[in-house]
Amino acid sequence: MEFNLSLLEEKKREMTKLFLEKQGHKCGSKGILVEYRKISDGTLQVNYDGERVILSSGREGEYYRALHLFLQEIESMVGKPFLREEKCRFSETGIMLDCSRNGTLSISMMKEMIELCAAVGLNQLYLYMEDVYEIPQDPYFGAFRGRYTDKELRELDMYGMSMGVELIPAIQTLAHLHTYLRWPKTKKLQDTEDILLVGDKNTEEFVRWMIQNATKPFSSRKIHVGMDEADLLGLGRYLKINGYRERYQIMMEHLKMVHQICREEHLEGSIWSDMFFRLKSPTGDYYDLPEETVFELSEPLPEDLTLVYWDYYHHDEKIYDKNIKLHRKLTNRISFAGGGWTWNGIAPNYSKARKTLQEGLASCEKQKIDQVFCTFWFDNGMETPARTAIYSAVYFAQLCYYGEADTDKMDLWLKQLTGYKEEEFLLLDMFDSPKGVLEDNKNADNPSKYLLYQDVLIGLFDGQVEQMNLDVYYQELNEKLEKLSPRGSSMDEVFIYYRGLAQVLAKKSMMGVKLRKAYQNKQESELVQLKDEMESCLDMLWQLKEMRKKIWFNECKPFGYEVLDIRLGGVGTRMESAVQRLESYLKKEVDILEELEEKTLIYDEDTQCAEHTLCAGGFWQNMVSAGNISGI
Secondary structure (H helix, E strand, C coil), rough: EEECCCCCCCHHHHHHHHHHHHCCEECCCCCCEEEEEECCEEEEEEEEEEEEEEEEEECCHHHHHHHHHHHHHHHHHHHCEEEEEEECCCCCEEEEEECCCCCCCCCHHHHHHHHHHHHHHCCCCEECCCCCECCCCCCCCCCCCCCHHHHHHCCCCHHHCCCCCCEEECCCCCCCCHHHHHHHHHHHCCCCCCCCCCCCCHHHHHHHHHHHHHCCCCCCCCCCCCCCCCCCCCCCCHHHHCCCCCCCHHHHHHHHHHHHHHHHHCEEEEECHHHHCCCCCCCCCCCCCCCCCCCCCCCCCCCCEEEECCCCCCCCCCHHHHHHHHHHCCCCCEEEEEEEECCCCEEEEEHHHHHHHHHHHHHHHHHHCCCEEEEECCHHHCCCCHHHHHHHHHHHHHHHHHHCCCHHHHHHHHHHHCCHHHHHHHHHHHHCCCCCCCHHCCCCHHHHHHHHCCCCCCCCCCCCCCCHHHHHHHHHHHHHHCCCCCCCCCCHHHHHHHHHHHHHHHHHHCCHHHHHHHHCCCCCCHHHHCCCCHHHHHHHHHHHHHHHHHHCCCCCCCCCCHHHHHHHHHHHHHHHHHHHHHHHHCCCCCCCCCHHHHCCCCCCCCCCCCCCCCCCCHHHCCCHHHCCHHHH
């Protein structure tokens, strides 16, 4: 189709042209006339009379959602006039992108995510940056981590503004700073290896630098200052220097200092809420306080501070209801953060994302929480490609506008933005959803990760899976992925990569189990065949590594890839060693393979649910060896 954008102001015309041309349309002096009208009733409206389309919205950014809705609708209406309206259920909606777990998204990838927010009608994007922005006063901060320059952040901010997407820095001013605190020169700032020393003048100066430099490039006067999961607060060097103090007092002292700096810089701060709950809970948990809990703070929270209730886990709306009511005992300024589950391991956990987002946002609407966003973490090294976030972001946006996300509408959005349908995206969810996983992957099991990484001879998880036919499962998944043809979109290489992963898992997932069985039964011919299969699998592993490298350098800055290089390369290297060990045994150079003499163990047994036979394997360092991979 051809469009005439002459009625649009320059910036909107430029961005509209970008979106239209990305979807194969032309812009010129002829064609459908596009007009924008600002309205005040909070609705989004698409009004097409056959020659002209009027896109109306109260929020600047929703214009682009209206544009995409128009393109969806005109195709199904075959050019006939139509009127369509929507209304978002929340005033502030957005996503948070983790740029600190080794993968710092490239500027082009960040712009792609800003475009995604605008297209689906989300008006905020939080950049989670622990130590990946510049502090001119300290060259060690973010060194070799792919930190963003001031110039890069200004460029992103302007790009967001051009589409009505507010970019907000999200930093850490208390904990989650271990990648910076690893430097010997930071000793004076440390309470523990992850937490800053509260009450110290050096800490106050450093926090001031962080807040000033993190916010300087942005137009928004909002900042998220973190302060979550500081479980050992006051129990490291602080304890030695000051003796034991009630940790609520330490927390409030630090918050007061951070908040004062925000006020001096004319900033509106928000903070993760969990420490107020953990320090109150006898177990240290975030979510187990009863509804009748009374909070006895030494002084009330600042009136202009927003508490962010984050919850990525619960499958029951009532739990969100309870926790929101508890938050209201602390403040009336509350926002909610759900999870897109891009951090389960090698593959996204869309099942858990869908269920938890649906239950969480239903509670937020009922409890009149008006600010919501969806987090995309990349824990333990950003093993999951960033573009897998697209599915959960679209799903989240549909919940924000409709309260549900039916397949027909999801198909329209996903096909428009990526070329792929919902059922095709959900093939990626199947990597961690074989039989033995709870409904909606409630326990966040990640078999694809530990079956890829575990040593083929030692097999820490072989006892967990030895009664399963997971090689058959992953072969069937491979066959489904093989049927997908390229769509000419940036998602093509992601699906190609996961097809390669399915091929590897079809070979490797049960390899250790088969090796041990053949070895113990002295089936030499079977061992020879398995050696050939291991060599075949080795070729697949090197190909998989190359596929993942290609995706990384299309999505991220180069810093951090060395971690995946080591991990995926390590799988291949250990496979080579296993082949050599097996050859030595077959040639009678060694009498036994001690690795295969060891009896298997169930890694983590669920004694409460017999159907739950798989497990969550945790992080890479717990999968590759029973030895010490990272400590003394």
